[in-house]
Amino acid sequence: MHARPEHLAGVLSLLVLACGGSGPGSATTKQVPGIDHSFEANLRQLLSRNAQLRKLAFEVFQRNWAAARHHVSALAGRRNKAERVAGAYLMMRLATHQDLPALRRFLVDHHAPVRLAAIAGVQRLRDTASIPMLTRLLASASYVESQHVLEALAVIDPEASEPIIVENSKAEAWSRRRAATQALGHLTTSTSVRRLLELIADPIWLVRMDAARALGRRRVSSACAALRTAARDDSDRVRAAAIQALAEIGEPEDQDLVLRTAMAEGSETVRVAAVESLRGISGDKAVSVLDKIVNSPKEPESIKKAAIQSLGGHAAPRARTLFEKLLASDNAALRKLAETTVVAKKLPWAKVGDAWRYTPAKSPR
Numbered sequence: 001m002h003a004r005p006e007h008l009a010g011v012l013s014l015l016v017l018a019c020g021g022s023g024p025g026s027a028t029t030k031q032v033p034g035i036d037h038s039f040e041a042n043l044r045q046l047l048s049r050n051a052q053l054r055k056l057a058f059e060v061f062q063r064n065w066a067a068a069r070h071h072v073s074a075l076a077g078r079r080n081k082a083e084r085v086a087g088a089y090l091m092m093r094l095a096t097h098q099d100l101p102a103l104r105r106f107l108v109d110h111h112a113p114v115r116l117a118a119i120a121g122v123q124r125l126r127d128t129a130s131i132p133m134l135t136r137l138l139a140s141a142s143y144v145e146s147q148h149v150l151e152a153l154a155v156i157d158p159e160a161s162e163p164i165i166v167e168n169s170k171a172e173a174w175s176r177r178r179a180a181t182q183a184l185g186h187l188t189t190s191t192s193v194r195r196l197l198e199l200i201a202d203p204i205w206l207v208r209m210d211a212a213r214a215l216g217r218r219r220v221s222s223a224c225a226a227l228r229t230a231a232r233d234d235s236d237r238v239r240a241a242a243i244q245a246l247a248e249i250g251e252p253e254d255q256d257l258v259l260r261t262a263m264a265e266g267s268e269t270v271r272v273a274a275v276e277s278l279r280g281i282s283g284d285k286a287v288s289v290l291d292k293i294v295n296s297p298k299e300p301e302s303i304k305k306a307a308i309q310s311l312g313g314h315a316a317p318r319a320r321t322l323f324e325k326l327l328a329s330d331n332a333a334l335r336k337l338a339e340t341t342v343v344a345k346k347l348p349w350a351k352v353g354d355a356w357r358y359t360p361a362k363s364p365r
Contacts, residue, residue, distance in 0.1 A: 216245025
């Protein structure tokens with residue numbers, strides 16, 4: 001789990017549901033200069049069950065942050081946990097460096113969702129002064145919180161945090177090792193690579209899977225031998241991660257392995273991963289495999305869907321031609337999968353009348 005605003009926006013909505021939401025109510029008390037509604041009314045709207053109301057309330061705070069920041073920082077002292085989460089969420093999204101002392105107050109809250117939002121906030125602002133506080137949180141952190149803390153440390157100060165992350169990657173608790181493995185993927189040192197290569201042989205498959213993913217994202221070519229071994233792991237999730245990592249690294253000798261896996265792996269999970277990876281493999285071989293999968297009557301829908309998505313995202317002109325044929329196919333199931341792919345993957349295709357047209361973005365002059 002990564003501390004991104006689009007992910008942690010869910011913290012607020014989930015807490016609203018858990019706390020029963022905020023009723024429509026009437027506006028009360030404090031007027032904040034520059035905000036049309038009272039601060040308390042906007043706060044209740046932010047905690048509404050209605051997603052549109054929450055969006056509108058956030059936009060009000062965003063437009064008027066200079067006037068609202070003092071009142072938002074004061075939410076750290078509220079007894080109501082939903083209001084404290086709202087305060088931490090607003091700080092996470094809107095705080096500037098001058099708000100850091102107030103943001104750090106949310107880091108010591110006893111309610112985990114408040115701390116998660118605050119962790120994301122100090123990570124966004126690269127607040128080195130929060131490192132000791134983040135390190136202390138690790139002593140009693142859950143798996144989810146340790147993920148956020150270790151990633152934040154890796155982003156804020158990779159050099160200073162590496163020993164902490166490596167130490168946690170050797171923890172007895174597998175969940176802590178897993179959180180540290182994910183954080184190691186944010187580092188770029190040889191020490192972090194060596195540790196990931198050790199973790200790809202961890203007794204717990206979740207740790208091995210995350211180590212493979214991290215090595216792939218880092219495109220560590222020296223990890224290919226270990227990843228080939230992982231591609232034969234007992235766990236299909238580890239094999240899938242290893243195949244995707246090899247495809248991301250892109251060594252020519254591993255392309256055939258990815259192609260063979262896309263056609264002949266016994267596990268559907270691994271095949272889907274391999275087929276999805278083909279969009280990044282250039283050349284006619286990958287396109288031919290995708291075309292064969294799409295037109296085979298024996299392939300399950302999950303494999304066909306992955307193949308159509310890869311065709312839609314492949315850079316080869318032939319792939320674009322094949323995808324256009326799918327959008328106009330007489331086979332309703334294939335046509336629907338292709339149309340769904342355009343929307344889901346935001347592909348540059350537009351329907352003009354009854355036909356689909358490729359509409360690539362124009363390069364700026």
